[in-house]
Amino acid sequence: MAQDLVxxxxxxxxxPAVRVSLAEAxxxxxxxxxxxVVVHPEVIGDGVRVITIxxxxxxxxxxxxxxxxxxxxxxxxxxxxxxxELKRERDRxxxxxxxxxxxxxxxxxxATLASAHADFLNRRGQTTxxxxxxxxxxxxxxxxxxxxxxxxxxxxLLAAEHPPQVxxxxxxxxxxxxxxxxIELRTxxxxxxxxxxxxxxxxxxxxxxxxDMLLSxxxxxxxxxxxxxxxxxxxxxxxxxxxxxxDNGLLAIGAALTLQPTxxxxxxxxxxxxxxxxxxxxRGRATWxxxxxxxxxxxxxxxxxxxxxxxxxxxxxxxxxxxxGRGPAWWVTEAGVDLTALAYGRNTRDxxxxxxxxxxxxPGEWTNYGEIAQIIALPAISVGQHIASCLDCPYGxxxxxxxxxxxxxxxxxxxxxxxQTCREVLTGEGxxxxxxxxxxxxxKLSAATLHQRRKLxxxxxxxxxxx
Numbered sequence: 001m002a003q004d005l006v007x008x009x010x011x012x013x014x015x016p017a018v019r020v021s022l023a024e025a026x027x028x029x030x031x032x033x034x035x036x037v038v039v040h041p042e043v044i045g046d047g048v049r050v051i052t053i054x055x056x057x058x059x060x061x062x063x064x065x066x067x068x069x070x071x072x073x074x075x076x077x078x079x080x081x082x083x084x085e086l087k088r089e090r091d092r093x094x095x096x097x098x099x100x101x102x103x104x105x106x107x108x109x110x111a112t113l114a115s116a117h118a119d120f121l122n123r124r125g126q127t128t129x130x131x132x133x134x135x136x137x138x139x140x141x142x143x144x145x146x147x148x149x150x151x152x153x154x155x156x157l158l159a160a161e162h163p164p165q166v167x168x169x170x171x172x173x174x175x176x177x178x179x180x181x182x183i184e185l186r187t188x189x190x191x192x193x194x195x196x197x198x199x200x201x202x203x204x205x206x207x208x209x210x211x212d213m214l215l216s217x218x219x220x221x222x223x224x225x226x227x228x229x230x231x232x233x234x235x236x237x238x239x240x241x242x243x244x245x246x247d248n249g250l251l252a253i254g255a256a257l258t259l260q261p262t263x264x265x266x267x268x269x270x271x272x273x274x275x276x277x278x279x280x281x282x283r284g285r286a287t288w289x290x291x292x293x294x295x296x297x298x299x300x301x302x303x304x305x306x307x308x309x310x311x312x313x314x315x316x317x318x319x320x321x322x323x324x325g326r327g328p329a330w331w332v333t334e335a336g337v338d339l340t341a342l343a344y345g346r347n348t349r350d351x352x353x354x355x356x357x358x359x360x361x362x363p364g365e366w367t368n369y370g371e372i373a374q375i376i377a378l379p380a381i382s383v384g385q386h387i388a389s390c391l392d393c394p395y396g397x398x399x400x401x402x403x404x405x406x407x408x409x410x411x412x413x414x415x416x417x418x419x420q421t422c423r424e425v426l427t428g429e430g431x432x433x434x435x436x437x438x439x440x441x442x443x444k445l446s447a448a449t450l451h452q453r454r455k456l457x458x459x460x461x462x463x464x465x466x467x
Contacts, residue, residue: 364430
């Protein structure tokens, strides 16, 4: 595994940073690491709200209590709990502790969660009642709380380093065991330049190529290795409604959406919204941007919004009522399906259009995810994620490169008999790579050319090379 190198750049001078342990940097587990997570919850995942820290109030129905201390408990926008176990150093038992806490928090109800959150906010000087905490949580979640989802928390293990036995155990828990847990391994490293210290956070699992880090019984005669790429790709998908739609390419960029108030608000408020929209019909229209930070572009003001935030705004503007709603359920596609049903139903995208485009790439040609994404109206990341996990893509997927004109780090062949690297095959096909590792831009096919070729449908699919 390559060693990370970090430099402080000042003009033409690059000063190397020295990697130090958190202890050497004078940083502590609770006072520093835990506080970073509270202030910057993005280090444990997008859209996570910290519910409480150091929670230790556990008891049975008979009154028996336990004082085990949970480091951090979060809540993502889908309404799923996030259990975070923090270690300043390497710890070979970190996953065992986290599993215990996951089992304990799986018994949280929405009411006890609100109570714990209110207590946490009050301890931090923010006077909050349980009802107010409940309102905060409902505003945070995209849609209604699902009691079943609360029983299946996600686990994040954050430490300076994760030893192979932890990585191996986590992979088994996520992919082999019957429960199929959702566990992420994240690391942090400290860098010192003079008196300044910088801390870097990295996600190491799930990732493509994780098999290089897994322990297996030694076999001197083994000539092949297995991969868990398809499993880890699935594990990276969150339960978030918007993210599910983006990850699975279920809705094209620019797709029209129509406002459809649900029955979760009073009838008079619904009537007020309908009248308000009837006055200016554009208020009830939006388009899909496929951007997780603002997936809806509302015609009411031309800005991008998150579904739930927009619904709260609309309810207040139209009726004066200050309350939220299950945002995704209020927006309906032209096919009459609301976003929640689209994300959690049995909808899977037909990737035939992408496969047809890949088949149009000839030896000596390449394109990137962005060019293909333009044609099929999806984000480039959705195209890249599909190719990375697809076992049915036609031969030629290796000719789809990143925006930098380089093979993706996680690229793997659908055909396991191909032993050459992606770059080796492309070079053999005539692609020229420059000294910076980028493919020759003169050999790149544009979206317009690819689209025209697909319309003609006269380019045969290429056969794979013989290894």
